[in-house]
Amino acid sequence: MQKIFQLFKTKLILIFSYGLNPVQLALILTFGITFGLFPFIGLTSILCFIFAFVFRLNMVVIQLVNWLVAPLQLVMLVPFYKMGNYFNVEWLNTSITKIKIDVFGNNVISQKIISLVNSQILAIFGWLFISIPMALIIYFISLLMYKKYLNRKKSSIVSLEKN
Secondary structure (H helix, E strand, O other), X not given: OHHXXXXXHHHHHHHHOOOOOHHHHHHHHHHHHHHHOOOOOOOHHHHHHHHHHHOOOOHHHHHHHHHHHHHHHHHHHHHHHHHHHOOOOHHHHHHHHHHHHXXXXXXXXXXXXXXXXXXXXXXXXXXXXXXXXHHHHHHHHHHHHHHHHHHHHHHHHHHHHHO
């Protein structure tokens, strides 16, 4: 039973990594996690799709990673917003206030919408500050892991199939 489970597990891993080299697998993990944490709910799948298309990556696997990270995206909204507040973007507040008065007028609903847009933009600034170093760390660590893991798994599959 243990051999069957091990063979199933390795075959499943090979199905998801079929035709992909360690660099592509590392890019899938990096883009899936980095854009999965993007603080604009609903846009993460589109971003992952675009980057998977541009870099010719497995779209199913990158979306799987993106969706697995989705709960963490909700948790990170507030820290990204607080991080964005450290940048003190005065030009953002003045331009949004001007847009609010010109387009929406000065009622309560427009003030709430503008406040939501302002906090969303600040959260994106916080995400930008964290995402580049985080992506580099994820990429290089996962690249090393995939290179070692795939070489070891290929040799173990050959030995399992011989038995």
